[in-house]
Amino acid sequence: MKNFIAKFWAILSIFLLLGSFMFGQQLQDILMKAPFMRIDPSFSGGEVESSVNQGAYTINIHQKVFPALIGEGSEGFRQITVIKNDSAVNNYNIKTFAVDSLTTIKIVDNVPEVTKGVSSFTINEVGLSDKKMIFRIKEKR
Numbered sequence: 001m002k003n004f005i006a007k008f009w010a011i012l013s014i015f016l017l018l019g020s021f022m023f024g025q026q027l028q029d030i031l032m033k034a035p036f037m038r039i040d041p042s043f044s045g046g047e048v049e050s051s052v053n054q055g056a057y058t059i060n061i062h063q064k065v066f067p068a069l070i071g072e073g074s075e076g077f078r079q080i081t082v083i084k085n086d087s088a089v090n091n092y093n094i095k096t097f098a099v100d101s102l103t104t105i106k107i108v109d110n111v112p113e114v115t116k117g118v119s120s121f122t123i124n125e126v127g128l129s130d131k132k133m134i135f136r137i138k139e140k141r
Contacts, residue, residue, distance in 0.1 A: 041065040045079030045134070052097050056086040061099050064139050077136040080105065080112070084131050092133050103137070 020027060031037055041047075045062045052059040059082050066076030078099070082092060094107040103121075106113045110128060112135050114121045127134040 040067075042067045045081065045136070054094060054097070056084065056089045057092070057094055058083045058085055059094070059097060066139070066141065072141075074141050076139045076141075078139050079134060079136050082107065082133040087130075092128075099137075107133070 042065065046065040047063050048060045049063045050061045052061070059080065062079040062081070064076055064078045066072040066074070080099070082094065084092075092107045092110045094105075096104050096106040098104050102117050104115050106115075110133070112123060112126065112133075114123060114137055121137060123135050123137060
């Protein structure tokens with residue numbers, strides 16, 4: 001009986017492997033739509049907490065993310081995504097807006113300035129393209 005189960009599993013795994021190569025893209029699309037699948041917030045920036053519309057721009061403020069192997073870490077980030085609504089705008093120039101009760105952001109000539117309370121704060125990384133600007137603010141618990 002054990003011999004039969006082992007051979008059956010080996011043959012089945014060969015068909016599964018071949019099927020995954022032949023139908024990989026369709027399988028990926030099905031799995032991405034499954035309700036139990038989530039993209040890691042370190043890649044996606046986390047869930048959008050609120051949006052601010054400033055005419056030529058839409059600003060998405062993401063929830064704080066504290067990545068760790070297990071549970072949550074003590075250091076993390078908050079991602080801000082600025083999307084251009086008007087393609088005629090060349091540089092990102094955005095007046096001051098509030099992220100939360102302590103944090104405000106102003107963007108002048110593609111350079112974000114973050115203020116937390118009375119002090120300026122560090123930005124982890126900045127990504128800039130024709131349609132969006134993405135940057136992350138360091139956060140601590």
